[in-house]
Amino acid sequence: MPARRSADPDATLAAVRAVADWLRDESAATPDRAAVAAAVRLTARTLAGVAPGASVEVRIPPFVAVQCISGPRHTRGTPPNVVETDPRTWLRLVTGLLDVDSAANRGALRLSGSRAGEVASWLPLVTIGE
Secondary structure (H helix, E strand, O other): OOOOOOOOOHHHHHHHHHOOHHOOOOOOOOOOOOHHHHHHHHHHHHHHOOOOOOEEEEOOOOOOEEEEEOOOOOOOOOOOEEEEEEEHHHHHHHOOOOOHHHHHHHHHEEEEEOOOHHHHOOOOOOOOOO
16 A cells, blocks of 8 residues: 655645635634635644654544554554544644634534543644644
């Protein structure tokens, strides 16, 4: 199986900036699906690149799932450490507009397994400003 392409930092920043108004203001126009998908996929791949490993699976349906964070490798069945959220919440997390604890407390972010919370130490990934 071919290796996943790593995310280009400039492309990642451009993709996130393309949806930045929506991230800052929920009442702003929702970007088109392709723009959201690009921002989600590129930021997830960035996380996998800066926190390599396979002990935590990060899922942002319907766009992407990546494995990250070094430690015991998951190979079959349901992974023991899973982070799952919707695209807008994910993008707010990776830009620092929302923190992991707040998202989890609101029920917008699901963390399962003893290592899932470690994803917080790798965020934010992209800075877009307030």
